[in-house]
Amino acid sequence: MTTRQLHLNAFLMEAGHHEAAWRLPESEAGAGLDVRHYVRLAQIAEAARFDSIFFADGATVQGSGEFRIAGQLEPLTLLTAVAAATERIGLIATASTTYNDPYALARRFATVDHVSGGRAGWNIVTSATHEEAANFSLAERPLQATRYERADEFLQVAQKLWDSWADDAFVGDKERGRWGDPARIRSIDHEGRFFQVAGPLNVPRPPQGYPLLVQAGASEQGKAFAAKHAEAIFVAHQTLEQAQAFYTEIKGRAVAAGRDADHVLVLPGIVPIIGDTEAEATALARHLDDLRVPEYGLRQLAAFLEVDESELDLDAALPDHVVERTHREGFDSRSRLVIDLAQRESLTVRQLLGRLGGGRGHNVVIGTPVQVADVIETWFTQGAADGFNVMGAALPSGLEAFADTVVPILRERGLFRTEYEGTTLRDHYGLPRPANQLDLVGADVV
Amino acid sequence: MTTRQLHLNAFLMEAGHHEAAWRLPESEAGAGLDVRHYVRLAQIAEAARFDSIFFADGATVQGSGEFRIAGQLEPLTLLTAVAAATERIGLIATASTTYNDPYALARRFATVDHVSGGRAGWNIVTSATHEEAANFSLAERPLQATRYERADEFLQVAQKLWDSWADDAFVGDKERGRWGDPARIRSIDHEGRFFQVAGPLNVPRPPQGYPLLVQAGASEQGKAFAAKHAEAIFVAHQTLEQAQAFYTEIKGRAVAAGRDADHVLVLPGIVPIIGDTEAEATALARHLDDLRVPEYGLRQLAAFLEVDESELDLDAALPDHVVERTHREGFDSRSRLVIDLAQRESLTVRQLLGRLGGGRGHNVVIGTPVQVADVIETWFTQGAADGFNVMGAALPSGLEAFADTVVPILRERGLFRTEYEGTTLRDHYGLPRPANQLDLVGADVV
Numbered sequence: 066m067t068t069r070q071l072h073l074n075a076f077l078m079e080a081g082h083h084e085a086a087w088r089l090p091e092s093e094a095g096a097g098l099d100v101r102h103y104v105r106l107a108q109i110a111e112a113a114r115f116d117s118i119f120f121a122d123g124a125t126v127q128g129s130g131e132f133r134i135a136g137q138l139e140p141l142t143l144l145t146a147v148a149a150a151t152e153r154i155g156l157i158a159t160a161s162t163t164y165n166d167p168y169a170l171a172r173r174f175a176t177v178d179h180v181s182g183g184r185a186g187w188n189i190v191t192s193a194t195h196e197e198a199a200n201f202s203l204a205e206r207p208l209q210a211t212r213y214e215r216a217d218e219f220l221q222v223a224q225k226l227w228d229s230w231a232d233d234a235f236v237g238d239k240e241r242g243r244w245g246d247p248a249r250i251r252s253i254d255h256e257g258r259f260f261q262v263a264g265p266l267n268v269p270r271p272p273q274g275y276p277l278l279v280q281a282g283a284s285e286q287g288k289a290f291a292a293k294h295a296e297a298i299f300v301a302h303q304t305l306e307q308a309q310a311f312y313t314e315i316k317g318r319a320v321a322a323g324r325d326a327d328h329v330l331v332l333p334g335i336v337p338i339i340g341d342t343e344a345e346a347t348a349l350a351r352h353l354d355d356l357r358v359p360e361y362g363l364r365q366l367a368a369f370l371e372v373d374e375s376e377l378d379l380d381a382a383l384p385d386h387v388v389e390r391t392h393r394e395g396f397d398s399r400s401r402l403v404i405d406l407a408q409r410e411s412l413t414v415r416q417l418l419g420r421l422g423g424g425r426g427h428n429v430v431i432g433t434p435v436q437v438a439d440v441i442e443t444w445f446t447q448g449a450a451d452g453f454n455v456m457g458a459a460l461p462s463g464l465e466a467f468a469d470t471v472v473p474i475l476r477e478r479g480l481f482r483t484e485y486e487g488t489t490l491r492d493h494y495g496l497p498r499p500a501n502q503l504d505l506v507g508a509d510v511v
Numbered sequence: 512m513t514t515r516q517l518h519l520n521a522f523l524m525e526a527g528h529h530e531a532a533w534r535l536p537e538s539e540a541g542a543g544l545d546v547r548h549y550v551r552l553a554q555i556a557e558a559a560r561f562d563s564i565f566f567a568d569g570a571t572v573q574g575s576g577e578f579r580i581a582g583q584l585e586p587l588t589l590l591t592a593v594a595a596a597t598e599r600i601g602l603i604a605t606a607s608t609t610y611n612d613p614y615a616l617a618r619r620f621a622t623v624d625h626v627s628g629g630r631a632g633w634n635i636v637t638s639a640t641h642e643e644a645a646n647f648s649l650a651e652r653p654l655q656a657t658r659y660e661r662a663d664e665f666l667q668v669a670q671k672l673w674d675s676w677a678d679d680a681f682v683g684d685k686e687r688g689r690w691g692d693p694a695r696i697r698s699i700d701h702e703g704r705f706f707q708v709a710g711p712l713n714v715p716r717p718p719q720g721y722p723l724l725v726q727a728g729a730s731e732q733g734k735a736f737a738a739k740h741a742e743a744i745f746v747a748h749q750t751l752e753q754a755q756a757f758y759t760e761i762k763g764r765a766v767a768a769g770r771d772a773d774h775v776l777v778l779p780g781i782v783p784i785i786g787d788t789e790a791e792a793t794a795l796a797r798h799l800d801d802l803r804v805p806e807y808g809l810r811q812l813a814a815f816l817e818v819d820e821s822e823l824d825l826d827a828a829l830p831d832h833v834v835e836r837t838h839r840e841g842f843d844s845r846s847r848l849v850i851d852l853a854q855r856e857s858l859t860v861r862q863l864l865g866r867l868g869g870g871r872g873h874n875v876v877i878g879t880p881v882q883v884a885d886v887i888e889t890w891f892t893q894g895a896a897d898g899f900n901v902m903g904a905a906l907p908s909g910l911e912a913f914a915d916t917v918v919p920i921l922r923e924r925g926l927f928r929t930e931y932e933g934t935t936l937r938d939h940y941g942l943p944r945p946a947n948q949l950d951l952v953g954a955d956v957v
Contacts, residue, residue, distance in 0.1 A: 087683075087690060094683030094690065098715060100626045124614060126696070126713045134691035136681070136715040139622035142591050146626055149595035168570060168646040169610065176585035180546045180592055199709035200614040235582070237533075237540030242804040244533060244540065245580035250572070263645035267572045269544060269582040358688045 072452025117155030155490030157186030183272030334427030518898025563601030601936030603632030629718030780873030
């Protein structure tokens with residue numbers, strides 16, 4: 066193919082991204098706890114030739130109170146199960162640099178990359194919530210600036226560890242009894258502010274060199290980190306203009322950091338709600354919204370904005386002091402996106418919840434397959450996206466509908482692959498395999 | 512079946528437990544890096560109705576220097592891959608309480624237990640080496656006493672987290688919009704010396720309640736921990752008398768700790784080297800020993816005993832000061848086992864290496880299938896073992912030989928199952944499902 070190609074990631078979440086999707090008659094309420102559900106979703110995405118699937122993560126119970134407390138399986142464990150049931154699709158999971166150790170995590174991603182034949186991707190997060198800190202023996206959550214400094218050093222250590230074996234370090238010379246070449250495996254002796262790590266890693270260099278590095282925070286710190294390190298960026302935008310501004314900014318910052326703009330792929334989230342007709346799509350969206358429990362949404366929103374529920378009135382606008390509070394340091398950029406949406410469209414809290422319930426701030430597109438494909442093509446061709454993070458409102462039905470009806474239109478328009486051309490996740494995204502940064506010839510060996 | 516039944520665990524390691532197994536013509540030198548190798552081994556063990564498979568672990572490169580540097584895949588990642596390719600066999604992996612956080616690890620084992628339908632087991636280790644400390648930002652390895660105190664609290668936190676969801680906490684009531692029952696999910700608010708953890712876990716209670724708890728250290732601290740917590744113990748003994756003494760001691764200590772002696776299963780390691788005739792078995796053992804590289808073994812032994820290579824002479828006994836050094840605090844009980852073996856049999860270092868190369872201190876049994884079965888029956892019926900940790904010298908051939916020739920004899924003698932009777936790992940080992948220790952009625956909820 067010669068024309069620029071779209072990239073599609075399937076963001077998998079329980080019975081769907083819409084908060085009420087699990088209540089649909091056809092849904093499995095406990096889908097989030099069932100590995101077979103995720104295997105099935107990954108197989109649907111692979112059959113449609115998606116670049117990758119993705120599992121988000123956070124080390125706390127999602128939701129609280131009367132209406133919903135969702136358990137969640139550990140995503141790297143899920144990735145391996147999905148790897149065994151698929152052949153080509155990329156496998157991306159979130160893992161925190163604040164609540165992991167680099168040796169252990171580098172090793173786990175290296176293992177997933179080996180087990181999957183080069184299909185691992187790591188969505189790097191710094192874990193903003195108080196609740197996570199309280200699960201990891203911290204009295205307070207670390208400041209955002211500290212978290213990103215740690216993330217930077219964490220990634221540096223992980224890359225050194227992946228590079229601690231040359232690609233040809235494993236020899237397997239039975240005749241001479243040489244399993245590995247010690248001149249091609251070395252310590253890293255990292256001494257930093259957060260970590261002191263001797264190395265080498267105890268896993269050979271991953272097939273991809275490094276797993277694909279993904280990032281999803283859109284705060285100022287997050288963008289700085291993404292411009293420097295990320296190869297794919299998951300981001301939430303409500304409007305084309307916002308998405309274009311972000312796209313231009315992040316590509317510019319990547320180039321300023323000495324990187325190739327094509328090696329930083331921007332994938333906005335899209336929640337497609339698809340019907341054969343516009344009326345059908347709208348009816349499906351309305352049906353999902355009717356299944357929402359407003360009190361659950363209110364509690365979620367209050368927790369998200371870090372205010373007490375009693376400060377929010379379902380039938381009034383967000384109070385000014387709440388809006389101002391979210392501009393403090395430490396707040397996720399997603400909070401500001403929510404505030405912006407409420408202000409831009411003058412929404413009451415109830416209306417805001419309706420807009421958020423379907424996609425937590427991501428772009429919900431309700432329409433026919435052609436209408437959904439049009440939005441994708443517009444964003445893709447008008448400097449807003451290199452592809453999309455496809456978030457089925459209900460799963461599997463939303464992913465199936467997208468694969469069956471939107472993907473063929475994208476193919477007709479020459480925008481999306483009909484077959485995989487490579488075998489690794491980096492191949493699918495058109496990203497280079499990183500060279501080993503350590504000089505392993507003549508280096509001190511273990 | 513009415514007679515007491517043997518338990519068999521297949522301890523899987525790369526191309527085999529013999530250090531030179533990877534050099535056999537039929538071996539895959541890079542087997543340790545190939546998930547398909549482990550899937551095949553697990554399927555062989557499952558077809559033979561083994562209770563479980565087991566992956567050991569350590570967060571350092573194994574071996575050093577010219578002759579061997581073995582990479583190793585991360586074992587919990589491997590477990591999931593094996594879970595997907597098997598149906599009934601138990602899945603045990605080592606994980607360290609010194610270099611993990613309880614929230615993250617409790618969650619991973621809970622996930623493996625969910626994904627496998629109740630087949631997860633956790634071999635709890637405290638990680639004795641300097642090298643691991645140096646990979647986890649510690650200037651020194653923690654003292655053994657500190658490590659075990661941490662292990663104790665770690666396990667306590669993990670159990671609270673697994674108990675933080677009642678077994679019936681997930682409701683899935685679509686009609687009322689109640690996903691979970693908040694009165695059946697609660698915080699743990701653990702405040703201890705090492706950990707402060709709010710909880711609840713973000714994974715529902717594992718199918719087994721807790722994963723099977725396994726322990727493998729035979730130091731005084733290790734035995735105290737095992738008597739209190741372990742449900743299965745992997746241990747190394749060279750003689751029936753040693754094994755009987757350990758068995759009697761550990762069962763007595765478990766009873767003294769208020770536990771049922773039948774709920775602490777003792778599984779000594781056995782490295783069977785099997786031939787149709789004794790001469791054939793001896794020839795296979797000799798062939799493997801001839802493939803050893805003595806300099807590699809010497810380096811390993813020096814590292815193991817924490818002495819300089821230059822202090823060891825291949826053709827002399829272990830020097831006295833080396834023997835004495837290993838009695839200091841912090842040394843693994845395995846070191847003392849090696850020293851005892853050398854002294855009991857008056858071995859030179861070279862002879863000692865020959866004895867260790869095949870099984871790292873475990874009992875190497877060279878003989879016909881009947882001879883191997885006789886040793887197993889003797890140990891099993893004479894108060895030394897509840898089953899065995901079967902360590903194929905070469906893999907898969909050693910496991911295949913055991914499954915094809917020894918297992919049928921054990922069945923003829925009425926000692927081993929022909930079919931699984933339950934579905935979980937606890938079922939196979941005849942161990943109860945732990946009750947939830949938290950009172951979840953009327954408790955403070957999240």
